[in-house]
Amino acid sequence: MVSIRSIPSSPDSLSVKDMPWIVEHDESRCTLCGRCTSVCPVGAIRLSYMRKRMPKIALNSTERGNSFKTFVGIRQRTDVEHRCIGCGMCATVCPNEAIGPVPNPTIDRFRFQSTKGGNAVKRGGRRNTPGPSLLDRIIFDRISMLTDPALDAGRHEFQVNTLLGRVLPPEEYLSRRAKGEWIPPVREIFPFIIGSMSFGALSPNMWLGLLQGVAYCNEVLGIPVVMATGEGGCPPWVLKSKFLKYIILQIASGYFGWDEIIRAIPEMQCDPAAIEIKYGQGAKPGDGGLLMWYKVSKLIARLRGVPEGVDLPSPPVHQTLYSIEESVMKMIQTMSMAWNFRVPVYPKISGSTSAKAVLNNLVRNPYAAGLLIDGIDGGTGAAYNVSMDAMGHPIASNLRECYLDLCAQGRQNEIPLFAAGGVGKNGNVTQNGMALIMLGASGVHMGKYIMQAAAGCLGSEYNRCNVCNIGLCPKGITSQNPKLYRRLDPDEVAQRVVDTFKAINLEIKKIMAPLGRSQSLPIGMSDAIGIDDEAVARRLQIKYVC
Amino acid sequence: MCRLAMKTASEPFSPYDILKAMEAMQEGYDGSGLGLLLRGVEFADFNYQPTQPILSGIAHTEDALRRLNHFMQARGYELKYDHEFDLDLTxxxxxxxxxxxxxxxxxxxxxxxxxQDEIDEKLTFTRLAIRRNGEEHNGDLTVFSFWPDVVMIKEVGWPLEVGQALGLDSGRIKSRICMAQGRQNTNYGINLYACHPFFIQGIGTMTNGENTAFVPIRDWLTGRHYPAYVGYQSDSEVFTHILHYVTKKLKLPLQAYKHVITPLKAEELEKHPQGDFLLGLRNSCRRLIIDGPNCVMGSLPDETCILVMDAKKLRPATVGGRDGEWAMASEMCGLDAMIPDRDRHLDFQPMREHTVVIPPERQEFKIWSQFDPFPLPQTA
Incomplete structure (x- = not known):
């Protein structure tokens, strides 16, 4: 037995097999080109010198039976900072398929050591709950066949757009119209919205690509897609462009970028699509936005009016507000007033059992233009693991409760509810979105899906990559480092945005046509959906099917 | 897909004529429900004053009838005439x-x-109270309408058989308007309350299709918390209630009905002379957009008849007739059966944008296109 001090055995000493991702490397195929080690965003693999035994048959006793040879090989590092994140860039660049990460099939020991330096673990990305989501399990089961002529998704005309903005009850509309009074602004938009991801969280190229794609959808295809900025402002050239009408500007508790926005108002060619006031986010409810210092580049610092290279944690609440009454009264009204009541202003909150209370307050506020509820499966650029994993409320029942509450009051057409959090997390974006719409949402916001579909984000529900927070995005989507974000061609992103929305548009029709719907988006058409879980069906007040 | 027949004439006629038209269109329904609405009523053995309300329905037991009579007496209604059908229950x-x-x-x-508004409400709430009373007693009392100058009959079975069973061929009841619908049962159970036409405060409509937007519309109407917006045993009942809502609650002209249930697209409204108003109306009434295909036929208290085509135009409808006598039917053969000796060149099949109105004078029918402006009150 060797002495304990002669083997490396500190609490945080980990072996390769303790890591969440294990790099498998086939030396027989490797040409030592070094591409994998140079592309690895976290430096998890390195070229190292090693010695190996070369057995040989000894013909006489003076000769040793083995000889040793020094060689260069790829090795995985096992310290916390350089753990493999499973992004798979090594496999992408390897010309010989010699390397690639595989998930650790056991409970890795890494997770117990990852709080080095007393820092709670943060990550970007997603909640990491693999398997079919509840939304994936909702099916559309009310098919019009013989009772009605089935519609043809390819030939008939479909009205798939939704409304964003406060809609007056008919009596009130007629009365205000007669008196020439203010009628709240309402936008007709595509029901799938690019959810708020800030200029800062996203790289300039990603942001530009999204905007180009959105503009093309609107101006060439006639699909009125809008995108939300997230907290962090908007580049001045966009604010003063005619593309602003496709953008929902977000204001959050850090007010980043709003100096530029307010200054640009007199020079705006058009109004923004809407203003989103972020009170909460599904990925980290009760926690403010966070842009970690790695990503606060010169450009971002200028846009946000802050020094370079500092962490930008937004407060968990808007500092000027101490109550919901105040938030409703002041914030919504102030933002409405900034654009002379021509722009819808709505709050975004985290999914929560208190969502109904917020909603009821909004119902009584004549300026509130809607409510966006972001469920627990929402993504983020940066958050504490514990917030992402354990805080929040799933979107389906939260949304449904709010919708039914509005129905009971007869106000379901007045305050449009938008849902977010896990829409398309397993790729079924249209199905997930339409399920939420039939549960009562007027539309859905999606972030992660767009990053995956439009820019090839590597993240998965198995904690793959998820380093959006530290600016090392290997695809250049969430990095502010030009070396990384130049990997992303905005034109290609735009093309994929267009592909994505064209496909969603067609899939919406493919869902609506068999249901016999074409004249309006089937908001709240709960008779059309079912799920194979009795308890869920009861909770959502939809059919149980088996 | 159900079948519809409606006739309006200056001279009262027997509802049996319309049942014959239904018989002509027999391919299109399964006998799961037949409904008749008579307006401008005349009884052979009673001098009816059109201001007096008529209660129509079915008492399924002797006890139910006794309860009904007691109920009406207790509320101060005085029975003036009790029509005895020449029944053949076999x-x-x-x-x-x-x-x-x-x-x-x-x-x-x-x-x-x-x-008048208050009287209307009282009549409506009386009907609802009788309906509830029946529902509380295992459905032994079914009431279809309680309104001046309107008689309604609903029964399960084939049109001519039902007509003969009730002796409608005797000519003892006649009317200036008769609406009839033969039901093809689709989604909802066989239920007398699910038979068209549906009726609320003088407004009756019927349709030949399925409204797939039923649930969101029902939820919205229910949210008005108006006691008469109940029932919904059929997805088509919402058409009647929407017409009631548009004309009575919003007090909008009849043309607005088409703009509410099947509004024009945003790009079409941009070119419409009243586009701005209509866009706002479309947004406010968005939950009332129907998803047919449906052809809605209706009649109003002043004996105006309307036909509104849905936006998909996947349901047939035809209108024809001559001065003093007009008919609408879902099929040409139905129209032929009602008014055979008309000038067929004047027949009209409405398209997706059309509302056909036959005014009470019955000289001609008017075709109104949704793309055309319509007179709006000052308030709009």
């Missing part, structure tokens, strides 16, 4: 029909000074 499938009642009442004297 021709009726259902075995629990004790009495088909069509009873004319005189409203309580103290109502004389009440405004």
């Amino acid at each position: 021709k009726i499938e259902s075995k629990d029909r004790y009495k088909y009642f069509v009873m004319v009442y005189k409203t309580p004297d103290e109502w004389q000074d009440l405004p």
